Amino acid sequence: MTGPPGRAPEVSVVVPTHDRGELLALTLRTILRQRGVRLEVVVVDDGSSDPGVAAQVVADLVDDRVVLVRNDVPAGVSAARNRGIAAARGS
Numbered sequence: 001m002t003g004p005p006g007r008a009p010e011v012s013v014v015v016p017t018h019d020r021g022e023l024l025a026l027t028l029r030t031i032l033r034q035r036g037v038r039l040e041v042v043v044v045d046d047g048s049s050d051p052g053v054a055a056q057v058v059a060d061l062v063d064d065r066v067v068l069v070r071n072d073v074p075a076g077v078s079a080a081r082n083r084g085i086a087a088a089r090g091s
Contacts, residue, residue: 009040009065010091014084016077018046021053025060032063041066042084047074 013031017024024043031041043066045054051070058068069087071080 007038008089008091009038011037011039012085012088012090013039013041014044014081014088015041016044016046016080016084017048017054018074018080019048019050019053021057024054025057028057028061028066032061032065039065040088040090042087043068044080044084044087045070046077046080047071 015027043058045051048054055068058066069083
């Protein structure tokens with residue numbers, strides 16, 4: 001996984017999701033409106049039945065601060081959060 005070039009983000013936001021494409025889009029737009037902090041958003045698709053939905057939501061944002069990690073099978077929200085934390089680069 002690669003993130004935005006330059007300095008590491010100050011804040012990493014981990015967003016676990018499972019079959020919630022519409023809510024995911026709203027959540028990501030809201031997070032990305034934050035100003036005054038270098039941030040990254042790590043979306044963890046926790047084995048959604050249609051993995052293309054989360055991938056399309058992330059692609060539609062066209063924002064290199066957002067990265068997508070995918071669990072092939074649902075592992076639960078705690079495991080998804082831990083996977084996101086492991087992928088996070090923020091201090």
